[in-house]
Amino acid sequence: xQGGQERATGEKMVLNFGPQHPATHGTLRIVLELDGESILxxxxxxxxxxxxxxKLGEHLDYNQxxxxxxxxxxxSPLSNNFGYVxxxxxxxxxxxPKRCQYIRLLMAELSRVADHLLWLGTAALDLGAFSVxxxxxxxxxxxxxxxxxxxxxxxxxxxxxVGGVLRDLYDGCEEDVRQFVSNFPKALKETHTLLxxxxxxxxxxxxxxAISPDDAIxxxxxxxxxxxxxxxxxxxxxxxYSSYDEVTFDVPVGTNGDVYDRYLVRMEEMIQSCGxxxxxxxxMPDGPVNVEDxxxxxxxxxxxxxxxxxxxxxxxxxxxxxGVQLPKGExxxxxxxxxxxxxxxxxxxxxxxxYRIRIRPPSFFHxxxxxxxxxxxxVSDTVAVLGxxxxxxxxxxx
Amino acid sequence: MNEEKEVEEQSIPLVLExxxxxxxxxxxxxxxxxxxxxxxxxxEQVYAVLEYLKTDPELAYTFxxxxxxxxxxxxxxxxxxxxxxxFMVVYQLxxxxxxxxxxxKVPVHENDxxxxxxxxxxxxxxxxxxxxxxxxxxxxxxxxxxxxxLTPDDFQxxxxxxxxxxxxxxxxxxxxxxxxxx
Numbered sequence: 001x002q003g004g005q006e007r008a009t010g011e012k013m014v015l016n017f018g019p020q021h022p023a024t025h026g027t028l029r030i031v032l033e034l035d036g037e038s039i040l041x042x043x044x045x046x047x048x049x050x051x052x053x054x055k056l057g058e059h060l061d062y063n064q065x066x067x068x069x070x071x072x073x074x075x076s077p078l079s080n081n082f083g084y085v086x087x088x089x090x091x092x093x094x095x096x097p098k099r100c101q102y103i104r105l106l107m108a109e110l111s112r113v114a115d116h117l118l119w120l121g122t123a124a125l126d127l128g129a130f131s132v133x134x135x136x137x138x139x140x141x142x143x144x145x146x147x148x149x150x151x152x153x154x155x156x157x158x159x160x161x162v163g164g165v166l167r168d169l170y171d172g173c174e175e176d177v178r179q180f181v182s183n184f185p186k187a188l189k190e191t192h193t194l195l196x197x198x199x200x201x202x203x204x205x206x207x208x209x210a211i212s213p214d215d216a217i218x219x220x221x222x223x224x225x226x227x228x229x230x231x232x233x234x235x236x237x238x239x240x241y242s243s244y245d246e247v248t249f250d251v252p253v254g255t256n257g258d259v260y261d262r263y264l265v266r267m268e269e270m271i272q273s274c275g276x277x278x279x280x281x282x283x284m285p286d287g288p289v290n291v292e293d294x295x296x297x298x299x300x301x302x303x304x305x306x307x308x309x310x311x312x313x314x315x316x317x318x319x320x321x322x323g324v325q326l327p328k329g330e331x332x333x334x335x336x337x338x339x340x341x342x343x344x345x346x347x348x349x350x351x352x353x354x355y356r357i358r359i360r361p362p363s364f365f366h367x368x369x370x371x372x373x374x375x376x377x378x379v380s381d382t383v384a385v386l387g388x389x390x391x392x393x394x395x396x397x398x
Numbered sequence: 399m400n401e402e403k404e405v406e407e408q409s410i411p412l413v414l415e416x417x418x419x420x421x422x423x424x425x426x427x428x429x430x431x432x433x434x435x436x437x438x439x440x441x442e443q444v445y446a447v448l449e450y451l452k453t454d455p456e457l458a459y460t461f462x463x464x465x466x467x468x469x470x471x472x473x474x475x476x477x478x479x480x481x482x483x484x485f486m487v488v489y490q491l492x493x494x495x496x497x498x499x500x501x502x503k504v505p506v507h508e509n510d511x512x513x514x515x516x517x518x519x520x521x522x523x524x525x526x527x528x529x530x531x532x533x534x535x536x537x538x539x540x541x542x543x544x545x546x547x548l549t550p551d552d553f554q555x556x557x558x559x560x561x562x563x564x565x566x567x568x569x570x571x572x573x574x575x576x577x578x579x580x
Contacts, residue, residue: 046525047548054533055557059564090432217461217494220522231494238497328475331432332490332501334463343464345490349473356558360464360490368525397548 012040017382019048025122026393028367030374030382037379042371046364049397057357062088062162062324065357070156072359072395076115078107078147079337080395081160086241087333087344088162091326094296098285100164101243106280107150107159108335109273110177113184114143115338115390116266123263123387124195127204132191139187142180146173162324163297164290174281181274181281188270195263205259209373209385216257219372220365223340224265225389229257235336247279259388296324325352332360339363339390361395413437413457413500421447426480426505436501438480444489444504445514451491451500452519459491459500462516465526467506467534469560480505487513487536506536515541533558 018029027048033041053068060068069084070077082104089096096104121136144154149170151157159166195201211221213229226233234251236244252268254261290297294313303310316322326348334343340362347356366389373385413435414428424443429436439447451459468486470476476486483505491500506513515538516523527538528547535556538544546553555562 047546047550050548052557055562055564093432215521218521220462220520233494329431330436332434332464332499341463343490345464345466345488347468355473356468358464358466358488364525364529365522368522372521 011035015379019045025387025391028386028391028393028396030370030386032374032379032382034379039374039377039379039382042374042382044367044370046367047397049393051398053398054357054359057354059353061320061352062326062354065354066160066162067156067158070158072361072398073115073337073339073342073363073392074155074394075118075390075392076111076338077155077157078111078151078159079115079335080342081157082108082242083333083335083337083342084344085160085162086335087331087346088324088326090333091329091331091346091348092162092296092324093327094163094291094293096164096242096291097288098243099168099287100289100291102280102284103165103169103289104160104242105244105247106177106277106284107147109276109280110143110146112273112338113270114140114147116270117143119266119387119390120191120263123384123390124201126383126387127201129195129198129201132194135187135190135194139180139184146176146180149173149176161290161297163293164288168289174284177277177281181277184274185271188267192267196267202260204381204384205263205388207256208259208377208381209388210256210258211369211373212257215372216369219369221340221369222362222365223336223338224262224269225257225340225366227252228254228261228265230255235334235341239334241333241335246283247276249273249276259384262388321352323352325350326354334360337362339392339395340366342395359395359398361398363389363391363393363396367391367396412496413451413498416454416457417447417450420450434499434501436503438503438505441504441506441513444487444502445516445519448489448491448502448516449519451502457493458495459493461492461494462520462522462526463490463492463499465489465516465523465530467530467536467558469534469558471560482507484508485511485534485536487530489516511535512537512539514539515544517541532556535559 013034015032015034017032019027029045031043032039056068057065066081069080072080117136117140121133124132147157148154151159211229213231216226216229230253232251232253237251249272252265254265298317299310299313304314328348328350330347332343332345334341342362343360345358346354349355374382417425417437424439424447426438426440451457466488470486471484485506487504487506489502504513513536515527525547527541528545530536531538531544532546532548533556
């Protein structure tokens with residue numbers, strides 16, 4: 001860093017980084033003002049993937065909107081599905097059956113592992129560690145097979161419903177998940193041996209892109225990026241939702257808030273998630289997966305075909321303007337998504353469509369804080385810092 | 399069990415109690431919805447109220463979770479309650495110390511769309527206010543860099559206003575990128 005300052009000639013160079021740069025993982029753009037190799041000013045630009053999700057929410061009914069939430073953070077669509085229906089259910093004032101809560105919790109934690117694995121692979125790839133990418137994608141593939149068998153899709157899962165989930169777990173799901181969980185720590189250890197004490201990895205990440213706890217809160221950072229600074233804040237702990245208070249897990253924190261600490265925090269979170277998954281499987285209750293209220297969830301197919309009430313309920317749920325109706329009011333519900341606080345603020349006017357849906361995406365705040373972490377550093381750190389934040393364009397621009 | 403409940407009931411209105419004590423003239427209405435305190439305050443005093451909520455050592459709402467707006471033009475009951483103010487700017491705050499949330503709302507009339515910017519209190523408010531400006535046309539006074547953020551710079555209109563059609567207003571005629579480079 002000092003070397004760059006000494007060589008300064010006073011001539012500025014403007015470097016456009018993205019939106020098609022391979023290390024931006026999507027459509028991010030940063031305009032860098034450079035003096036030699038040191039960064040004087042970084043200006044992030046958002047909006048290349050703006051899709052109008054919030055406007056769409058005012059025209060789709062509550063169950064239709066679940067499909068849109070898949071496309072926000074497309075690395076962990078199950079967490080988005082979960083966070084969204086939780087907000088709707090809390091405004092509706094209902095609680096889903098225990099089994100449903102546990103299934104959602106299981107899927108949310110599996111998708112947290114999948115999200116962190118993809119982050120790990122690509123962040124390491126950006127810094128030149130190619131084999132880590134292969135190892136983490138090998139593990140991620142196993143998770144995606146589980147998602148595919150459970151939800152019918154690898155990416156656009158749309159698994160949750162208002163008042164329940166699409167369907168119960170498939171036969172043999174528990175064995176698949178248990179097998180994954182028992183092998184995973186060993187597989188992650190391979191990555192640890194490749195990176196954690198690796199001289200090159202430490203030089204590229206230690207002390208790079210550091211942010212203090214106060215600055216992190218000031219900028220609104222949440223999730224692993226906030227915890228890497230030493231703030232032990234996890235919504236799953238302080239505002240437990242959906243039976244998170246019934247499982248035990250630790251909240252890993254860092255000390256320096258740099259790229260290396262974000263890496264370590266995410267690595268440990270994956271292990272903690274595996275612990276949660278084992279507890280969930282051990283204590284998985286039996287019972288229904290949907291609330292037994294046919295004004296909210298679909299009746300069984302046999303009822304819809306065989307009984308007049310079932311047919312009417314089925315018809316009303318799927319008909320425009322007759323589906324799930326929320327009471328008039330507003331609610332903000334925050335969940336701990338893999339990237340941080342994912343919030344849904346829903347304003348209802350009492351009809352079957354939201355009056356306003358606001359999504360509070362964690363990536364928006366992380367990308368905003370990027371100049372604070374970059375300025376004064378070297379241009380080659382840009383890739384390391386950007387990779388460590390895991391900014392997802394889908395939820396950044398919505 | 400009863401004792402616990404009483405403690406909870408006492409701890410929740412602390413925000414409102416303190417606000418009534420220090421900023422009673424700013425409060426237009428107060429409510430509790432699904433466990434979150436909602437305070438509607440006058441536009442002129444919103445900066446002072448938010449600053450108070452952030453800096454008071456007992457409250458310490460140091461984390462600005464979100465800034466957004468709601469266009470109430472098709473919500474008659476809300477319009478009537480707040481003197482036909484079309485927009486409602488919404489601030490969500492969180493206190494790491496008290497581990498609780500509060501929602502502050504500010505009614506904004508269509509003929510005067512300016513609201514004081516809180517970028518001086520939280521640096522994170524910068525992009526949030528830019529997005530609210532982009533989507534609703536609210537002008538945040540004192541904002542250092544109030545540009546559009548999600549839509550292109552030459553975009554016309556504010557897409558989340560209720561009178562803006564879902565499918566937009568036609569296609570863009572040109573990209574000024576070409577003009578600049580011609």
